[in-house]
Amino acid sequence: MNPKRVSWATPIALALLCAAPFLSKSRASEEVLLQRLRSGECEALPLLAAGYPHALTPALMEELARHEEHRLRELVAHQAWIPHVKLRDQLTRIATLEPRELRERAKVWAERRTTSRETLTRADIAAYWTSREPR
Amino acid sequence: MPSVRAWILIGVSLRAVLAILAGQAELQSDEAHYAWLGLSWERFGFLSDSQRFLWPPAYPYLHKLGFQLFQDEGILALRSLQVLASGLTGWGVAGLTRRLVQPEAARWAACLWALHLPLAGYCTLGWPDSLFIALLLPALCFLHDGAIDDNPGRLLLAGLLLGLSALFKEIGLHVGILATCWVFIHTMRRSAGVGPTTLTFALALALPLAPWAARNLQHYGQPIPSGVTLGENLYQGWNSTDRNFDNLPLLRRHPQEERPALAPAAPFALTGEGGWDRPGGLTLLERDAAKRKGALEWAQANLGDLARSRVAKLAHMIAPTSFPVRHIALENYPGMLADRLISRPFIALATLQAALAALLGAAAIASCAPRHGLFWLPTAAFLAQPLLVGMSRLRVPLTPFLIIAVASLLTTSLDRRQRRRAVIAGAITLGLFWVDLASTTWVLGEAWGAE
Numbered sequence: 001m002n003p004k005r006v007s008w009a010t011p012i013a014l015a016l017l018c019a020a021p022f023l024s025k026s027r028a029s030e031e032v033l034l035q036r037l038r039s040g041e042c043e044a045l046p047l048l049a050a051g052y053p054h055a056l057t058p059a060l061m062e063e064l065a066r067h068e069e070h071r072l073r074e075l076v077a078h079q080a081w082i083p084h085v086k087l088r089d090q091l092t093r094i095a096t097l098e099p100r101e102l103r104e105r106a107k108v109w110a111e112r113r114t115t116s117r118e119t120l121t122r123a124d125i126a127a128y129w130t131s132r133e134p135r
Numbered sequence: 136m137p138s139v140r141a142w143i144l145i146g147v148s149l150r151a152v153l154a155i156l157a158g159q160a161e162l163q164s165d166e167a168h169y170a171w172l173g174l175s176w177e178r179f180g181f182l183s184d185s186q187r188f189l190w191p192p193a194y195p196y197l198h199k200l201g202f203q204l205f206q207d208e209g210i211l212a213l214r215s216l217q218v219l220a221s222g223l224t225g226w227g228v229a230g231l232t233r234r235l236v237q238p239e240a241a242r243w244a245a246c247l248w249a250l251h252l253p254l255a256g257y258c259t260l261g262w263p264d265s266l267f268i269a270l271l272l273p274a275l276c277f278l279h280d281g282a283i284d285d286n287p288g289r290l291l292l293a294g295l296l297l298g299l300s301a302l303f304k305e306i307g308l309h310v311g312i313l314a315t316c317w318v319f320i321h322t323m324r325r326s327a328g329v330g331p332t333t334l335t336f337a338l339a340l341a342l343p344l345a346p347w348a349a350r351n352l353q354h355y356g357q358p359i360p361s362g363v364t365l366g367e368n369l370y371q372g373w374n375s376t377d378r379n380f381d382n383l384p385l386l387r388r389h390p391q392e393e394r395p396a397l398a399p400a401a402p403f404a405l406t407g408e409g410g411w412d413r414p415g416g417l418t419l420l421e422r423d424a425a426k427r428k429g430a431l432e433w434a435q436a437n438l439g440d441l442a443r444s445r446v447a448k449l450a451h452m453i454a455p456t457s458f459p460v461r462h463i464a465l466e467n468y469p470g471m472l473a474d475r476l477i478s479r480p481f482i483a484l485a486t487l488q489a490a491l492a493a494l495l496g497a498a499a500i501a502s503c504a505p506r507h508g509l510f511w512l513p514t515a516a517f518l519a520q521p522l523l524v525g526m527s528r529l530r531v532p533l534t535p536f537l538i539i540a541v542a543s544l545l546t547t548s549l550d551r552r553q554r555r556r557a558v559i560a561g562a563i564t565l566g567l568f569w570v571d572l573a574s575t576t577w578v579l580g581e582a583w584g585a586e
């Protein structure tokens with residue numbers, strides 16, 4: 001490329017592209033996030049954990065543990081609930097999850113969490129994958 | 136001597152052979168954490184922080200993609216990608232050497248890169264370092280050419296690659312910021328004003344980071360461009376206990392009372408008293424801030440310990456062992472690499488190469504390394520890592536620069552003053568080996584004796 005032909009168009013275009021992701025991101029309210037979570041949108045969980053940690057309660061966990069969508073039930077075992085919900089409460093809730101395959105998968109999330117010394121193994125991944133319902 | 140292209144082919148082939156010999160290795164420490172993050176991202180549709188830190192998203196994303204495309208073989212697919220991408224590292228090492236030293240040195244650099252077993256071994260492991268350097272080295276080549284020719288196309292490519300590298304490892308962001316300063320200074324030295332070409336690089340660097348920063352602004356209220364790891368690293372590194380991740384998982388396999396004492400040499404060892412516990416906090420950022428505060432308070436009260444332990448951390452980083460050797464010691468490789476007929480020559484050669492790279496690299500850096508910002512800025516950034524923590528894995532991004540320096544040493548005749556500087560640097564490196572001797576020999580012994 002000829003240096004003399006360099007214009008401001010490229011940096012301006014890049015600056016606009018850099019700014020674009022920020023324009024569409026605003027923080028949703030606690031109510032909206034809870035509604036999104038209950039309607040099956042798992043992505044609302046980390047937003048609640050970061051923005052409204054008090055919203056993550058054992059009661060909400062119990063509600064999700066009985067959700068008709070299995071993915072939401074499994075989400076009960078995610079580490080994003082900690083420390084807002086006590087680990088002991090989470091493990092108790094996981095023990096009640098149904099069906100059994102889902103409970104076993106949930107145990108993988110909880111027992112092999114990234115802060116645990118007992119980390120994820122290849123056997124865990126293989127077992128986890130074979131118990132997954134078809135998508 | 137074979138051409139640069141031939142060496143790159145040899146290097147990639149060697150890494151492929153190593154990956155085959157390694158088999159599907161068991162996941163260790165952070166490897167398992169990355170896999171957990173990728174698997175949960177695949178399942179639940181979001182990347183979570185790890186409670187103690189937030190890693191940049193690219194490597195967990197590749198795990199997620201691997202699981203989506205190849206199910207439980209996703210990790211194997213990612214290792215294969217690392218082997219293929221290593222060709223870019225080889226090309227980058229040779230290319231940067233050709234640009235900063237001379238064409239003859241490029242062949243040496245390609246040869247040293249191709250045969251360097253510790254670096255090759257990382258392609259069999261689940262850390263982002265291999266892919267990070269596969270982006271960084273080519274980025275620096277394009278940055279060099281773009282800055283010399285005032286070529287916006289190359290600067291754009293360099294910025295994008297550097298930005299991508301910062302999505303793999305946080306230190307990529309620091310190198311990117313240093314590179315941006317270098318571009319600005321370089322432009323001003325040429326008596327050219329800061330114009331669209333220079334800004335093109337800076338904005339191209341920011342572009343891959345922007346969606347992630349915007350996402351983090353929504354999640355955490357701060358536009359975190361890469362990761363949040365400082366607090367946890369300070370907790371591990373600015374504390375009263377010396378943690379060396381080259382021996383820690385191995386030590387944990389032994390009962391407490393049977394663990395050998397592997398502290399650094401006496402003047403640099405810590406007492407283990409007056410340390411601080413990992414603080415709590417409701418959110419990731421609160422926990423991170425609390426850890427930074429704890430570290431600063433500890434440092435103010437223990438300045439001597441802080442200084443002495445930096446020497447130990449540097450010694451941990453340049454100790455001639457590596458995570459592939461640690462994996463052999465941990466018996467994590469199910470393949471033929473665990474067979475003593477293969478593992479022992481591997482351990483011996485990898486140790487020798489790591490020691491020579493550190494010794495000759497230090498000598499070369501002190502005597503005849505290229506006097507160029509694009510060599511010194513990343514080298515300084517990677518050498519500064521022990522200011523936080525120390526382990527041999529931190530040497531992965533530094534090794535290509537050691538190789539470039541050694542290639543320069545092999546093709547330069549030193550004058551008396553340079554020779555003296557090289558000898559002093561070599562002696563200091565030997566001293567650092569001595570600081571970590573107890574740990575290094577124990578880890579090597581465990582690997583040598585592994586079944």
